[in-house]
Amino acid sequence: xxxxxxxAERQLSLAVLTVLALCGLAFAAxxxxxxxxxxxxxxxxxxxxxxxVVIAGYYAPEPDxxxxxxxxxxxxxxxxxxxxxxxxFGLFFGVWVxxxxxxxxxxxxxxxxxxxxxxxxxxxxxxxxxxxxxxIATSLHVLQRTTRARLPDQFSPWFVLIGYNLFCILAVSxxxxxxxxxxxxxxxxxxxxxxxxxxxxxxFLIYIRTLQRRKExxxxxxxxxxxxxxxxxxxxxxxxxxxxxxxxxxxxxxxxFSGVQDAMxxxxxxxNAVAFFLTAGFLGMMxxxxxxxxxxxxxxxxxxxxxxxxxxxxxxxxGSHHLHYTALPQWVQTLGMTFxxxxxxxxxxxxxxxxxxxxxxxxxxxxxxxxxxxxxAAVFYGLSTFEGSFMAIRAVNSLSHYTDWTVGHVxxxxxxxxxxxxxxxxxxxxxxxxxxxxxxxxxxxxxxxxLALAGTVVYVFAMWxxxxxxxxxxRTYNESGTLAYSFIDSLVAMHPYYIARTLGGLLxxxxxxxxxxxxxxxxxxxxxxxxxxxxxxxKPALTPPALQAGE
Amino acid sequence: MPNFHRKLERSAIxxxxxxxxxxxxxxxxxxxxxxxIDETVEKAPDMRVYTxxxxxxxxxxxxxxxxxxxxxxxxxxxxxxxxxxxxxxxxESQYDHPMLWGSKRTGPDLARVGGKYSDAWQVAHLRNPxxxxxxxxxxxxxxxxxxxxxxxxxxxxxKAMSRVGVPYTxxxxxxxxxxxxxxxxxxxxxxxxxAERYGEATNIRAFGGKPxxxxxxxxxxxxxxxxxxxxxxxxxxxxxxxxE
Numbered sequence: 055x056x057x058x059x060x061x062a063e064r065q066l067s068l069a070v071l072t073v074l075a076l077c078g079l080a081f082a083a084x085x086x087x088x089x090x091x092x093x094x095x096x097x098x099x100x101x102x103x104x105x106x107v108v109i110a111g112y113y114a115p116e117p118d119x120x121x122x123x124x125x126x127x128x129x130x131x132x133x134x135x136x137x138x139x140x141x142x143f144g145l146f147f148g149v150w151v152x153x154x155x156x157x158x159x160x161x162x163x164x165x166x167x168x169x170x171x172x173x174x175x176x177x178x179x180x181x182x183x184x185x186x187x188x189x190i191a192t193s194l195h196v197l198q199r200t201t202r203a204r205l206p207d208q209f210s211p212w213f214v215l216i217g218y219n220l221f222c223i224l225a226v227s228x229x230x231x232x233x234x235x236x237x238x239x240x241x242x243x244x245x246x247x248x249x250x251x252x253x254x255x256x257x258f259l260i261y262i263r264t265l266q267r268r269k270e271x272x273x274x275x276x277x278x279x280x281x282x283x284x285x286x287x288x289x290x291x292x293x294x295x296x297x298x299x300x301x302x303x304x305x306x307x308x309x310x311f312s313g314v315q316d317a318m319x320x321x322x323x324x325x326n327a328v329a330f331f332l333t334a335g336f337l338g339m340m341x342x343x344x345x346x347x348x349x350x351x352x353x354x355x356x357x358x359x360x361x362x363x364x365x366x367x368x369x370x371x372x373g374s375h376h377l378h379y380t381a382l383p384q385w386v387q388t389l390g391m392t393f394x395x396x397x398x399x400x401x402x403x404x405x406x407x408x409x410x411x412x413x414x415x416x417x418x419x420x421x422x423x424x425x426x427x428x429x430x431a432a433v434f435y436g437l438s439t440f441e442g443s444f445m446a447i448r449a450v451n452s453l454s455h456y457t458d459w460t461v462g463h464v465x466x467x468x469x470x471x472x473x474x475x476x477x478x479x480x481x482x483x484x485x486x487x488x489x490x491x492x493x494x495x496x497x498x499x500x501x502x503x504x505l506a507l508a509g510t511v512v513y514v515f516a517m518w519x520x521x522x523x524x525x526x527x528x529r530t531y532n533e534s535g536t537l538a539y540s541f542i543d544s545l546v547a548m549h550p551y552y553i554a555r556t557l558g559g560l561l562x563x564x565x566x567x568x569x570x571x572x573x574x575x576x577x578x579x580x581x582x583x584x585x586x587x588x589x590x591x592x593k594p595a596l597t598p599p600a601l602q603a604g605e
Numbered sequence: 606m607p608n609f610h611r612k613l614e615r616s617a618i619x620x621x622x623x624x625x626x627x628x629x630x631x632x633x634x635x636x637x638x639x640x641x642i643d644e645t646v647e648k649a650p651d652m653r654v655y656t657x658x659x660x661x662x663x664x665x666x667x668x669x670x671x672x673x674x675x676x677x678x679x680x681x682x683x684x685x686x687x688x689x690x691x692x693x694x695x696x697e698s699q700y701d702h703p704m705l706w707g708s709k710r711t712g713p714d715l716a717r718v719g720g721k722y723s724d725a726w727q728v729a730h731l732r733n734p735x736x737x738x739x740x741x742x743x744x745x746x747x748x749x750x751x752x753x754x755x756x757x758x759x760x761x762x763x764k765a766m767s768r769v770g771v772p773y774t775x776x777x778x779x780x781x782x783x784x785x786x787x788x789x790x791x792x793x794x795x796x797x798x799x800a801e802r803y804g805e806a807t808n809i810r811a812f813g814g815k816p817x818x819x820x821x822x823x824x825x826x827x828x829x830x831x832x833x834x835x836x837x838x839x840x841x842x843x844x845x846x847x848x849e
Binding site (some may be wrong): 154155156158161163164165168169170171173174229232233234235236237238262265266268271272273278281282285286289293297298299300301304306307308309310311312313314315316317318319320322355356359363366367368369370371372373374376377378379380381382383386389390393452455456457460461528529531536537541542545546552 | 646673694746762768
């Protein structure tokens with residue numbers, strides 16, 4: 055991998071790693087009485103580890119002209135592997151936390167292993183570890199193919215990929231130690247947040263520099279979504295994580311906002327982390343890999359435009375539906391509800407556009423589990439956005455809020471949409487990236503598909519049941535006009551559903567393990583190595599963009 | 606529109622600017638006024654700040670992820686008010702950096718749990734919830750009793766809180782470690798200062814039941830016992846007065 059870097063880039067890598075190691079050392083020294091000291095050592099170790107890899111390959115021959123004229127896919131390959139590793143890690147912790155709600159003693163008698171600490175390990179592991187790496191890996195691939203331009207350099211994609219994973223490691227290891235800002239999907243503490251901003255700026259620069267050098271006159275729709283993902287996540291991340299640390303030697307910080315303003319900022323962030331991380335980015339994936347795999351053009355350009363700008367504009371208003379009937383002023387709640395309902399239009403426009411693209415390719419959907427992953431993802435996207443708009447209505451929310459219904463809704467989106475589109479895209483991408491004709495076993499892709507679908511359905515149905523039962527029990531009155539059930543009655547009623555959801559999660563985890571095995575075997579299979587030759591040679595274009603008449 | 610868009614999607618910078626502008630509108634309209642409209646947060650002159658011990662307890666509550674299963678926000682719904690008490694007001698969390706309203710009730714709401722159970726019950730419950738509530742699924746927090754509370758840096762914590770707008774006085778910041786010790790040890794000389802700085806109504810007692818030391822259990826129970834008690838703005842008479 056180091057062979058792909060020029061001499062100057064190898065030197066730059068070592069310089070950056072030295073600075074990083076010094077930062078780690080400084081944290082380790084200043085924060086020796088605080089968990090931040092442990093994080094200093096982790097930063098130091100990661101920097102030294104990566105530096106060893108760079109040094110080991112330092113004297114490898116520099117890439118020649120021919121190599122530099124090809125697309126640069128090494129970071130995408132590593133990103134796919136990291137993504138699958140995080141998927142297994144995050145899903146395992148998901149199954150564990152689910153099991154803890156059914157059998158609370160199923161843990162160790164230590165802080166790191168208690169429900170409250172490993173729950174964010176699960177959410178960060180799957181959202182940022184699995185989802186984030188899948189987004190980075192695919193976005194770098196899609197960006198180059200749709201602009202027909204090579205990445206601007208070899209250093210910055212590695213900086214983004216490794217830096218991003220360092221952020222994930224800091225976040226997750228922090229939760230085990232009890233470091234959290236308590237903000238949903240933004241738990242990581244201040245120094246990890248600052249580091250992510252730096253990584254993100256470089257990520258954006260890769261995107262904009264490649265787009266500026268594109269050989270295609272138009273920016274393809276997948277890139278609109280990847281850009282919205284990068285830009286808006288940056289805005290959300292910076293505003294929501296504004297905080298004052300106790301000192302430079304303390305991991306702990308205090309949020310700049312308090313009370314109602316903090317709640318609104320947090321859910322503006324939280325809902326749009328769903329919108330721009332878990333939706334926009336993965337729509338970018340869908341808009342490239344689904345038509346590519348189906349061999350059909352996108353159904354409607356016009357629908358793409360409407361749904362894109364609808365999503366970018368309206369999602370940002372919807373966060374306040376997480377705060378219905380709370381101390382948040384009612385005008386904000388009403389705005390949030392209204393936009394959430396209207397949001398169904400661009401959401402279904404996207405889902406419909408995807409499904410209509412499959413017209414003429416339904417035979418492939420039947421035969422090819424990879425394409426079926428993407429199709430089912432689009433269906434779940436449609437279902438969960440409908441459910442989301444429905445739950446944002448105040449009257450519905452009064453029942454669903456605080457219950458497992460919300461958890462079921464999130465997982466319908468996360469398992470059914472985000473994970474399925476990722477698996478589909480990865481199965482499409484792996485043979486291209488490793489020059490194989492196809493995956494090692496299409497039967498195993500099929501098996502993964504059914505495990506994932508069964509797991510999702512079992513999970514979501516269990517949570518719908520438990521959530522609605524919970525909500526109804528809490529508000530049921532008996533004939534004498536007093537509350538019919540104690541809180542603990544409702545908890546007892548949840549037990550069978552908590553077992554069912556653990557089972558659903560376990561099926562999904564098994565599917566991911568099957569996927570890992572299949573990808574591993576595809577990479578290492580002997581004899582299957584074929585030079586991939588699509589209809590056109592998979593190389594950047596050399597000619598400048600041709601202007602179309604009238605433009 | 607398609608023609609305009611055809612032009613827009615030929616310009617990378619134009620597209621970037623368009624995304625940022627279009628995406629910023631919603632958040633700006635909904636969040637900025639919350640800082641400027643006076644009615645957003647009610648007035649509560651009697652509201653006091655968290656003592657250093659309670660703040661440390663709150664940080665343990667955050668550290669252990671209690672907010673993932675316990676909300677601190679009673680909605681304006683009849684069944685919630687009857688189950689948990691008067692609905693929560695914005696002012697009650699005005700010193701909460703960050704807020705802990707929560708979004709899931711695997712366990713009950715805790716906004717008004719202060720004073721509802723005895724210290725001994727809270728300690729027993731945290732030690733092993735199933736000792737007092739047999740069907741509970743809450744984790745056991747046995748180690749809280751064994752961990753001595755880190756108090757020497759509490760002044761820095763109060764200082765950081767004052768930087769983000771909580772009215773801690775210099776005396777409170779200077780005496781933070783002593784006050785944390787005093788609040789959990791009523792028979793020592795340090796106890797008087799706590800009442801002097803935070804008010805006579807402050808709970809000063811051996812919360813964890815182990816006098817002579819301050820454990821994380823002391824801090825967490827002290828925090829739980831103050832929930833909903835920092836101001837009585839939410840009681841019926843005050844709400845009625847506000848409505849006039």
